[in-house]
Amino acid sequence: MMVKAWTAAQVARKVTDNENVFILDVRNKEAFEDWKIEGKQIAYLNMPYFELLDGVEEILPQIPTDRELLVVCAKEGSSIMIAQMLEEAGHEVAYLEGGMKSWSMHIEPIKVGDLTGGGELYQFVRLGKGCLSYMVLANGEAAVIDAVRFTDIFVDFAKEKNVKITHVFDTHLHADHISGGRQIAMTTGATYYLPPKDAEEVVFDFEDLMDGLKVQIGSVTIEALYSPGHTIGSTSFVIDDGYLLTGDILFIDSIGRPDLAGLAEDWVGDLRTTLYERYRELLDELVVLPAHFMIMEELNVDGSVAKRLGDLFAENHGLNIEDTDEFRTTVTDNLPPQPNAYKQIRQVNMGKWKPNVDEQTEMEIGPNRCAVR
Missing domain, CATH: 3.40.250.10 (Rhodanese-like domain)
Structure with a gap:
């Protein structure tokens, strides 16, 4: 038996x-x-x-x-x-x-909100890796943000919803997992965006993801907000004036690490400026949707990872260190081990290396480590 x-x-x-x-x-x-x-x-x-x-x-x-x-x-x-x-x-x-x-590979799509004109916002939760991707749907169109490498999941989901993927974004050059963004764009004919400050060594074509860029997905507006600190090009998105996609800058229970390109001392100031100035100018009612979660306690009852920005300002320790020197020390002294194969993953995401499926799987095995502890 x-x-x-x-x-x-x-x-x-x-x-x-x-x-x-x-x-x-x-x-x-x-x-x-x-x-x-x-x-x-x-x-x-x-x-x-x-x-x-x-x-x-x-x-x-x-x-x-x-x-x-x-x-x-x-x-x-x-x-x-x-x-x-x-x-x-x-x-x-x-x-x-x-x-x-x-x-490590399993992904669960969860609806996190309704948008203008009948639009919808979905979060794709990769429980085993802590990765979070997103899809905005409205009026027959779709945008994908921070897609992982299992591209069929996003392409098939769009087909099920009877929408065409027209725009694909990466909030930054990822170092802990292989991006599926460019492959989705190639498969669907969508426009692929990447922050140019993260892409100086990238060997493929892309559209510049710049501060203030506005993209319409049907009736829904996606607006880019330059938010460096995790990387020098890190960019957030305000979606439909209700949601803030923070990439790897701000998480529910922690903040982003600034060292995955070996530039922690250089980027920690940018991280503080983003968290303590740029984000402070935004509405407390925005719902924060990060690109990762660290612990299961960050999941809501429905399995989603989301929380009001105002609540994070009150509860997230990384947003409540008033002294600049203390913030710098806290960030640079509390970095977890580097993600598995992060240097190789960066090379893949730059288009410089094309590992086979087994190699990709091996590179991604293990937890994500994008946050300051």
Whole structure:
């Protein structure tokens, strides 16, 4: 009898629905501590599979019987074997189909708001990587912002909604994941925009994403706001006078890191100016939609990641450090490790390297690390 499999989509729904799940993660300790499936009601046991080859009897007392049980490994093979052992021991158990590789790839589209003239705004949540992409739909047209590399998801979603993708934007040159923006533009004939200050080494054609640029998607206006600090070209968007897409500058529980091009000391001043001056001039009622989330507590009940700008001014520590020197020290002294393969990812996003699918997957494995802790 085959052990049942849970898809990444099923696991994502259990996470966002706050279901009680116990995960036996059979990857090595370093991989588990670096990156795992997280959720408010998720409990864990990490035990490398090679320590279970002779049987699971020793860990049975640590496995609860009042929660659903899921076994996880890197690519699924080891988890199937261990799940079968647990089933033979009397447990009802499932394994994650495709392992953490599939978890890294799963994307869930969530509607976050209605826009002028019947338009809609969707957030595409990549739970396993903490990446957030967006699509604005209105009057038969669509714009995509900060798309990840799984371009079919955006192209197919637009087809389902009977809209044509006409504009594609990247808020900055990404360093933690491979952008799908240019590929979507090539597939659909859309115009692709990138901040020119981030694109000095880019080897493909693009339109300059400049401060004050206004683009119409049907009845909806998208306006660019230059907001450097994470990168020198980082640009935010005000959508329909109701939403602020902050890229990697401002998150729900943290702020962007300024060092992924090795220029933390140079860019920390730009980061402060953006957060403490440019954003302060905006309406508190704008709903902040970042390009990443760091912890599961940042997710709302519906699985979206969004919060009023005014609330962030009151609650986000990174927006409440009045002393300039203290801000500089806080930012530069609290940087997490660099994202996996970030230098190579930057090269890919510049168009200088075209890795195959397996190489792309390997480069993106692990958590995002775009925020100051």
